[in-house]
Amino acid sequence: MKVLGIETSCDETGIAVYDSVSGELSQRLYSQVEKHREYGGVVPEIASRDHVARAAPLVTDILQEIGAIGDIDAIAYTRGPGLIGALMVGANLARGLAWAMQRPLLGVHHMEGHLLAPLMATEKPDFPFVALLVSGGHTLLVDARAIGDYRILGETLDDAVGEAFDKTAKLLGLPYPGGPQLAALADQVASSRFDFPRPMTNRPGLEFSFSGLKTAALVLVQNETPLDDSTRSEIAYAFQRAVVDTLRIKCERALEATGYADLVIAGGVGANRLLRAELKRACEARGARAWFPALEYCTDNGAMIAYAGAQRLAAGQVDEAVHDVLPRWSLESLPALQG
Numbered sequence: 001m002k003v004l005g006i007e008t009s010c011d012e013t014g015i016a017v018y019d020s021v022s023g024e025l026s027q028r029l030y031s032q033v034e035k036h037r038e039y040g041g042v043v044p045e046i047a048s049r050d051h052v053a054r055a056a057p058l059v060t061d062i063l064q065e066i067g068a069i070g071d072i073d074a075i076a077y078t079r080g081p082g083l084i085g086a087l088m089v090g091a092n093l094a095r096g097l098a099w100a101m102q103r104p105l106l107g108v109h110h111m112e113g114h115l116l117a118p119l120m121a122t123e124k125p126d127f128p129f130v131a132l133l134v135s136g137g138h139t140l141l142v143d144a145r146a147i148g149d150y151r152i153l154g155e156t157l158d159d160a161v162g163e164a165f166d167k168t169a170k171l172l173g174l175p176y177p178g179g180p181q182l183a184a185l186a187d188q189v190a191s192s193r194f195d196f197p198r199p200m201t202n203r204p205g206l207e208f209s210f211s212g213l214k215t216a217a218l219v220l221v222q223n224e225t226p227l228d229d230s231t232r233s234e235i236a237y238a239f240q241r242a243v244v245d246t247l248r249i250k251c252e253r254a255l256e257a258t259g260y261a262d263l264v265i266a267g268g269v270g271a272n273r274l275l276r277a278e279l280k281r282a283c284e285a286r287g288a289r290a291w292f293p294a295l296e297y298c299t300d301n302g303a304m305i306a307y308a309g310a311q312r313l314a315a316g317q318v319d320e321a322v323h324d325v326l327p328r329w330s331l332e333s334l335p336a337l338q339g
């Protein structure tokens, strides 16, 4: 079964075709990051307009590569959560294609796409597992029992972890989105004379809060200004350490609470090298295993949407003909697959 996936929830236009029989994947990814950089963050109107310009040509391109367009069995698109205008571009394109090609249409939850991305690999974890979803807009710990059967164990009370990375990176003078560049800066030193708190780790619970860490970074940057290169690196190092320690502690608690032996990490921040190394080590130390998607499937992409759509199609789920995008949409409200 071949599913065309369309992702336009934020600032990446991701188009992919996933073949559930061969596991083969073709994809196109266009990042708008350069267009938003001068504004220091994603500008929704620019995002929508750019998706309009890019999405349809990328679909044409990928369908030409596939050859037989008639081989596409269904169209999956990101229905939410995300920027409403950006979502509508992908949804309308998907709807038009589904109608013209007379194929079923599947509205996919963006975070389910992230959560299932590690399952695209040949070696993959079985359900149930704990999922840590860490992106620019979300920080969630999920008890994933089956596809569609998710319980949120904890989430952020304020900023998402990617957002905290990006805001702190901005304080250090790094261009948007600064998360990966802050990580690269941190890697330039082996220690730091600074230390940040590990928020909400000294009391029980699986909630997160990253806004205090961002404020601590602001105060430190102000105190240390003008910043020399090594001070910038040491602040980045201490910040990254504090975030990674906090995420690790909560993941350990979630594994403890559920009794599960598998931890799946997904979302853009899942590309962070220190996070990957620390979670791998922490899992091994307790006889558990950490699973990560390939780096290219950590950040937003069409493949994860095509994959999630294929799973739902295989289980017989087809959405209603009437579609609306859902800028806010709880992962817990999804229908579980009947297998």
Ligand code: KG4
Pocket (backbone or CB within 6 Å): 010, 134, 135, 136, 137, 138, 161, 162, 163, 165, 166, 177, 178, 179, 180, 183, 267, 268, 269, 270, 271, 272, 273, 298, 299, 300
């Ligand atoms: O999942 P994603 O591509 O988009 C959203 O759905 O938000 O995640 C993007 C986020 C950004 O905040 C970006 O700075 C962060 O992931 N990110 C990283 C790294 N790579 C991406 N943060 C820290 N270290 C990285 N290596």
Ligand code: ZN
Pocket (backbone or CB within 6 Å): 110, 114, 135, 136, 267, 268, 299, 300
């Ligand atoms: Zn995402």
